[in-house]
Structure formats: C-alpha cells, structure tokens
Amino acid sequence: LEAEEQGRGDEGGAATPVPVLVADFDSVYRASYGSMLGLARTVLADDAGAEEVVQEAFARCFSKWARIESDDPLPYVRSAVLNLCRSRFRRKEPPLRAAPDAPSAEEDAAVEARRRQIQRALTELPARQREVVALRYFGGLSTDETAATLDIAAGTVKVHLHRAVRALAVELEELRHD
Amino acid sequence: MTDRTPHDPPSGDQLGPDDDGVRDLGVLRGLGFDALSGGDAPLDGLHDVKARAERSTRRRRWTVGAAAAAALLVVGSLGLLLASTGEESAPDVYTGPPAAQGGHFLLPPADATDVGWQLGLDAVDAGSDDIPSTEHVDFYRFEYETAAAKMSLSADRLGTSEATAVESIPSNDYYGVVGEPSSAPSEPANFSTIWSFWINCASDGAAVAGGALDEAWNFELRSVESGGGGECSPTALAPALASQVRGLRVVDEAEFLEYLRDHTDTNTLDPANRPTTTATTVVSTSTTPPVPPDPPCDAHLMWEAARDALQIDENDPGYEGFGPPFEGGYGVYGPRCSGDWAAASVSRPYTQGTDANDIFHWVDGRWTYVGNAGVPTSVCLIVERMGMPPEVFDEVYPPNEGIDWHSCVELGWPDPPPPWPGPYGP
Numbered sequence: 001l002e003a004e005e006q007g008r009g010d011e012g013g014a015a016t017p018v019p020v021l022v023a024d025f026d027s028v029y030r031a032s033y034g035s036m037l038g039l040a041r042t043v044l045a046d047d048a049g050a051e052e053v054v055q056e057a058f059a060r061c062f063s064k065w066a067r068i069e070s071d072d073p074l075p076y077v078r079s080a081v082l083n084l085c086r087s088r089f090r091r092k093e094p095p096l097r098a099a100p101d102a103p104s105a106e107e108d109a110a111v112e113a114r115r116r117q118i119q120r121a122l123t124e125l126p127a128r129q130r131e132v133v134a135l136r137y138f139g140g141l142s143t144d145e146t147a148a149t150l151d152i153a154a155g156t157v158k159v160h161l162h163r164a165v166r167a168l169a170v171e172l173e174e175l176r177h178d
Numbered sequence: 179m180t181d182r183t184p185h186d187p188p189s190g191d192q193l194g195p196d197d198d199g200v201r202d203l204g205v206l207r208g209l210g211f212d213a214l215s216g217g218d219a220p221l222d223g224l225h226d227v228k229a230r231a232e233r234s235t236r237r238r239r240w241t242v243g244a245a246a247a248a249a250l251l252v253v254g255s256l257g258l259l260l261a262s263t264g265e266e267s268a269p270d271v272y273t274g275p276p277a278a279q280g281g282h283f284l285l286p287p288a289d290a291t292d293v294g295w296q297l298g299l300d301a302v303d304a305g306s307d308d309i310p311s312t313e314h315v316d317f318y319r320f321e322y323e324t325a326a327a328k329m330s331l332s333a334d335r336l337g338t339s340e341a342t343a344v345e346s347i348p349s350n351d352y353y354g355v356v357g358e359p360s361s362a363p364s365e366p367a368n369f370s371t372i373w374s375f376w377i378n379c380a381s382d383g384a385a386v387a388g389g390a391l392d393e394a395w396n397f398e399l400r401s402v403e404s405g406g407g408g409e410c411s412p413t414a415l416a417p418a419l420a421s422q423v424r425g426l427r428v429v430d431e432a433e434f435l436e437y438l439r440d441h442t443d444t445n446t447l448d449p450a451n452r453p454t455t456t457a458t459t460v461v462s463t464s465t466t467p468p469v470p471p472d473p474p475c476d477a478h479l480m481w482e483a484a485r486d487a488l489q490i491d492e493n494d495p496g497y498e499g500f501g502p503p504f505e506g507g508y509g510v511y512g513p514r515c516s517g518d519w520a521a522a523s524v525s526r527p528y529t530q531g532t533d534a535n536d537i538f539h540w541v542d543g544r545w546t547y548v549g550n551a552g553v554p555t556s557v558c559l560i561v562e563r564m565g566m567p568p569e570v571f572d573e574v575y576p577p578n579e580g581i582d583w584h585s586c587v588e589l590g591w592p593d594p595p596p597p598w599p600g601p602y603g604p
Contacts, residue, residue, distance in 0.1 A: 026224055029219055029223065029224055029227065030218070030219050030224075033216055033218070033219035033223065034215045034216040034217050034218065034219070035215060035216075036216070037214075037215065037216025038211075038212075038214040038215040038216060041214045041216075042211075042214055051216075054216070055223065055226055055227055058223075058227040059226075059227045059228070062227055062228060111210075111213045112213070114210040114213040115210075115213040115214055117210075118209065118210060118211060118213060118214060119214070133206065136199060136203060137203060137206050137207075137211055138214070138215065143199060157199075158199055161199045161202045161203075162199065162202050164202075165202040165205050165206060168206070168209060169205060169209060172209055
C-alpha cells in the first residue's frame with residue numbers, strides 16, 4: 001500500500017497532516033516532507049536550519065524504521081523534528097540575519113517573500129508559541145494532542161495560539177508597511 | 179472563517195479565542211502560512227536521508243564490541259552512584275548560579291582526562307510557561323575525555339542538566355556550541371548508554387520532565403521521576419542524570435569547588451576573567467590602578483580567545499556535508515570595538531559557517547570570549563549580567579542591525595535581575 005496523501009483540509013485553516021496507511025519510508029518521506037519542513041520552519045524561523053533538521057529527523061527515523069513502521073510513524077517523525085529543533089535552539093543561537101539567497105527559479109518570488117516576512121515575524125515570538133503554532137498548523141494536532149505533546153494544559157495551548165496569531169497579525173501588518 | 183489574503187491581515191482586535199483555535203488557525207492561513215510549507219521533497223532528499231542513516235549505523239556498529247565490556251562498568255558505576263545518593267535529604271529549590279548555593283553537583287568521572295570547564299551564562303527561550311523570560315541561566319559545563327568517550331556535561335540554575343557524547347554525535351548534529359570536538363571523530367567513541375540526556379524543570383520547581391536520545395536514536399520524550407517529591411533541584415536531578423550516564427559523580431558544593439580549583443590550569447574560561455569575579459574585585463581594591471589604554475581591536479587576538487573557549491581545531495577540515503566557513507576560513511571577522519568590549523563574527527565549521535555578533539571582553543590583558551548575542555535573551559544576559567554597558571553594546575552592535583538591548587524590557591522582565599555574583603563571588 002502506498003502512503004495516502006489527503007488534500008489540505010479546511011478545518012481551522014490548518015494544513016491537514018498526511019495520514020499514512022502503511023508506512024513505506026519513501027512514501028512517508030515524500031508525503032510528509034512539506035508539512036515537516038513547515039513545522040521546522042515555524043519553530044526555527046530559519047530555512048537552512050529547518051531543512052537540515054527535517055533531513056536529520058528522517059535519517060534517524062530511517063535507522064529505526066523497522067521498529068516504528070508498524071504504527072503510524074508520523075508522530076515519531078514529528079517528535080524527531082521538534083526535538084531536533086529544540087536541540088538546535090538550545091545549542092546554537094539562530095542566525096540573527098538570514099543569509100540572503102536568491103529565490104529559486106521554481107519558487108514564486110511572492111511566496112518566498114511572504115515566507116521571509118512570516119519567519120521574521122516568528123522570531124519575535126517566544127519559542128513555546130512557535131511550537132504551538134507549528135504543531136497546530138503543520139503538525140495538524142488538535143488542542144489536546146498539542147497539549148499532550150508539549151506537556152502543557154489545553155487551555156495554555158489555546159492561549160499560546162491566540163497570542164501568537166495576534167502578534168503575528170500585528171507584526172506582519174507592520175512589515176507590510178515597512 | 180474569514181479567508182484573508184496575505185495582504186489583508188486582521189488587526190489584533192479582530193481576533194479572539196474560540197473553542198479550539200479554529201479561527202486562529204484560519205487567520206494563520208489567511209496570513210499566508212502555507213508559504214512555510216516545504217512542498218515537494220527535494221529530489222536527492224531521500225538519498226541524503228539514507229546516507230546519513232547509514233553513516234550513523236556504521237558508527238554504532240563500530241562501537242558494539244567495546245560496549246559490551248563497558249556495560250559491566252556501567253552496572254558497577256550505577257550501583258555505586260545509587261548507593262552514594264540514597265541518603266539525600268529533601269532538595270532545595272535551585273535559585274542561583276551553580277556555585278552560589280548548596281546542593282549537589284555533577285562532576286566528570288574520576289578517570290576523566292583532558293578536562294576543560296566553563297562557567298558562564300546561557301539563554302533560554304523567553305516567555306514560555308515553564309521557563310519564563312525572567313529567568314537567567316547560569317551554567318557550568320565540563321568537557322572531558324575518558325577511555326570510552328569524549329563527553330560534555332552541563333548543568334544550570336534552572337536545574338537543566340545534560341550530558342552529551344560530543345564525539346559520538348553525527349557530523350550534522352547541533353552540539354557544536356557546547357562541545358566542539360577538538361578533532362574529527364576518527365576514532366568512534368564507545369559511549370553506548372546514553373547519547374544525550376537532559377532534565378528540565380518547571381519554574382515553580384514542581385514539575386520535572388526529561389528527554390533523551392539513546393544509543394538506538396530514540397527520540398521520544400521520557401518522563402523522569404526526580405527524587406525528593408518532584409521538586410526540581412540539583413539534589414533531585416543530579417542523581418537522576420548520574421544514573422543515566424556512566425561515571426558521573428554526584429558531589430556537594432565543597433567538592434565541586436575543590437575540583438574546579440584543582441583543574442584551573444585546564445579550564446577553558448577562567449572565572450578570574452569574568453568582570454565581577456572575586457579576582458577582579460581584588461584587583462579593584464589595589465592602590466590607584468592605572469588607566470589602561472584601549473585594547474587592540476585585533477581579530478587575531480579575538481580569534482585566540484574564541485578558539486580556546488569554543489575548542490576549535492584549526493587543522494580540522496570540518497565535517498562532511500558542511501559548507502565552507504567564512505570566505506577567509508577559520509577566524510574572527512569584522513571586529514567592532516568600544517573600549518574593552520567588541521563584537522565580531524566567528525567562523526567555524528560545526529555551526530555551518532559563521533556566527534555573527536559574538537561578544538568579546540578585554541580582561542587582564544587579553545580578549546575573552548563572552549558569548550553570542552544572537553537572540554534577545556542572550557543580549558539581555560550579556561548586558562545585564564556580564565556587565566557590558568548598554569551604550570557600548572549599541573556602539574558595537576547597532577540596533578538597526580538586529581536585536582538591541584532595549585528589547586530586554588520588552589521581553590517582560592518585571593524586575594531587574596540580581597547582579598551576577600561571579601562563580602566565586604561573595
């Protein structure tokens with residue numbers, strides 16, 4: 001069986017996680033790479049670091065695939081991404097100024113510009129708020145699942161999410177006028 | 179749900195909490211959050227992932243033989259550790275820098291060689307529930323070597339304790355700042371029990387959680403039971419960590435300080451070079467100290483400090499997979515000086531190139547490496563605790579180039595933190 005990718009759902013506007021029916025590694029990688037990268041980009045606000053984290057997380061999962069493939073592997077991958085993001089945060093200060101790299105030919109310049117704006121706005125958020133946003137939006141976790149993952153109360157998840165959204169909206173509005 | 183375009187973000191007062199954050203998530207989508215999604219995986223991504231995994235597997239296989247022999251030592255050490263820590267009294271909540279209060283401390287194994295240690299400041303994320311932005315993290319850190327492994331061990335005032343096999347980690351991991359290997363891992367370490375282990379405490383001292391990467395690359399969070407009824411303190415946490423990492427010793431403050439004194443000749447960041455250490459105080463009480471001239475704003479001298487503090491090996495070509503360092507190679511670039519403080523970029527391979535805005539301080543005739551002013555918390559720590567004058571910070575680190583010290587207030591520090599007493603300060 002192939003991993004099955006669902007389209008992005010509309011519930012809450014969040015990117016719908018990719019359900020994997022049977023865990024073929026290659027399929028899981030291809031199907032969930034985008035959402036995992038989005039998760040890492042949200043937490044780290046650093047493109048290069050996020051790509052590195054996602055690759056490393058998948059590599060670690062691949063080493064243990066025989067153990068985790070029988071279950072839904074996405075939580076493992078997600079945990080790996082999140083933990084590696086935390087490790088990166090703990091161990092290395094994120095770059096203050098992202099290296100200016102030119103938009104790729106394949107990537108729409110407007111999307112990239114928006115991504116950079118969002119990442120710049122994300123750097124103003126506390127890490128925990130970024131984690132909540134990442135898990136809710138790109139991880140597709142519910143409030144309760146996010147609370148369990150982060151070991152905080154469900155109400156705290158809601159507060160973090162709301163504060164983060166409010167701050168992002170304000171910050172992005174300011175950036176638009178810069 | 180209002181479907182907004184990226185150019186039509188809602189204002190703050192248009193937002194409000196709802197039952198399950200549905201509206202908030204919709205706003206994120208309207209703000210253009212899908213732009214963060216990675217889309218399709220890169221064409222060579224799978225190959226890269228599997229190659230990484232294979233390299234890690236080879237490392238582990240290499241160590242299996244020695245690991246079996248080491249297991250006996252692990253069991254023996256663990257037994258001794260448990261016996262030695264079985265009579266601990268109720269823990270005190272950890273509220274100050276490591277050397278400023280009682281409690282228990284972790285030391286490298288008795289057979290450790292090449293011990294370097296460091297006392298300093300670290301930054302934590304601001305504003306989260308369990309680590310409020312008001313917290314400063316004073317840490318102590320050892321890097322040492324045993325017959326089996328090269329290790330890094332650290333603990334800080336939040337009760338975060340950590341041990342990491344610095345030479346066992348894959349080349350593309352992120353532990354370079356803590357323990358950059360002094361040489362390439364040509365001889366894989368035999369460390370086989372725990373690759374990395376850390377314990378985090380909630381700020382109220384009540385909750386304890388931990389995480390681990392074990393030899394099989396497990397990365398799931400683990401729940402760690404502290405001793406002492408769940409209180410978060412070195413007394414509770416040190417035995418927990420020691421039970422997980424072979425050879426670590428749990429000692430009291432007196433033995434901890436004695437150990438530091440005995441290893442002063444090998445430390446990597448002498449506390450005497452700290453701006454408010456006892457040693458500095460002695461100097462200040464001497465008769466009419468001469469006014470020193472401004473120190474040389476010399477990148478080479480700063481490089482010596484960074485190289486020693488961060489244990490950078492200039493002969494190491496760097497790990498496979500890393501891009502080249504700064505265009506000039508290893509070194510310090512673009513120093514900006516003001517009096518006895520400076521900011522510069524430090525280039526080294528393990529952090530994927532060059533860290534900007536590393537701070538240096540001229541103490542006792544030489545530059546010392548202070549830290550990286552890369553995030554607001556670090557900036558605040560450097561300004562408020564390390565004694566860097568804010569106006570000097572502005573001079574070497576112009577606000578328009580990034581985070582400035584004024585953000586310390588914005589981070590929500592309600593009260594000014596106590597002055598940094600220095601690791602041996604009164």
